[in-house]
Amino acid sequence: MELKKPSDNCFTEVDGFGVAICNYAGDQNHLAILYKNPQKPDDVKLFHVNSYKSDLLTPVESHYLWVDIDWLPPIRKIAITANLKNIIDNNKDTKIRYGFSFNLGCFDPVTGKINNFYDSADGFTCATFVLEVLKSLGVELVDWNSWPVASPEDINFKQYILSQLESYSVKYPDIVTEEFLLGQKNKINDPRFKPQEVIAATKCKEASTYNSIQKPAQLVHEEVLSYSN
Template sequence: MPEVKLIGDVGLFGAAILQTPTPGQRHAALVFKDRSKKHLSLLHLAWHYTLKCDPLNAPYRSVPNLNFDEEELELFAEQASRLYDENTAGIPYGMEYTGASVFNGEMGFIDAPGAGLTCATFILGFFNSLGFDILDLSSWQSRDDDTQWQSNIYAALEPRLTAERKEAQKDLIGAAYRFRPEEVVGSFAIFESSPIDFSDAVTVGVKLLDEMHAK
């Protein structure tokens, strides 16, 4: 794995990560320059049917990828803007991500019973729709605290769900893989052409957290 600094300035397009007030919980976002705005924007799935596009603000740490060329970055920025425009009703929150397409050709979310994304899988789904698989999902592993995290998410999410979505999400507790924001954002930073495997994603996730918390 290349020894590079992960946190840095973003010009046209990149990612961002935020340490939330909840211990051990981070939040991931895309960062892009909309042609209609002078400032960088944060595109992120904040919660159930809460897709937001906000100005990039100081608590977030921006993370560029230096391996994409200018033309690719421009395309990503345009597609991020389109995704926001095409999903004005929001996107459901959900704990399962299999690598199947979650956005159609117009960048509209493909909804179905039990479908949904986290802030991290929102980023994975975005790149997948453009032909880039950031992570090697076949290498992914469960970890001891995944089930507790999923239980906590379900408890917060459950009052907002229809009966059908409740059943689908509850069945994922202890069964779905968890993709952590720092691992997804860190993997985006070092991605070149091949998907990042689990062990490298964990390593780069730790490195990103170390940079975030360095004084």
């Protein structure tokens, strides 16, 4: 698949919303929803989990590549964008923990607010947050049950994140609680959903299985690396 570059396709060209990706370092990428305010066509921002309890809506930056979800019919995309605005507007003060939860169904279908399915032991990565938001909007990009348990590489990644959270907890125990840390330790073997897998899945009308998405996800990763270098 071909990702759109901001030098060729301005972010304001996004059809309501899309998905954006950038490289952090090496094999680690970052994922966000690219959102254009329907009332302000020049107002395009990222809706994402950038770090632990960070602002969910931030300015978009030039090192991101992006895609539209082209298979969505225009009328449906208008409705989804309006509902996405509802989620964004009603979660302005929400601070999402960075963690390993997935497929919670935690955005209220009426208000858009985080509900009780997201509790004090839950948190999202950048990729699972995007999946969770799109799921609440009726866009199921992945076949959740097809993802395998964490590989040794995935476990190493999670253990690194845990070490960072534990260090933060020493300084701010009221922010990163023992209950939350225990919840993440209990998820150490759970599946890991990677940014390149999610953005590759946007090109498929049917929910992608783990095996079907690995080759296109690798091509996405290579393109993102090439662009960042």
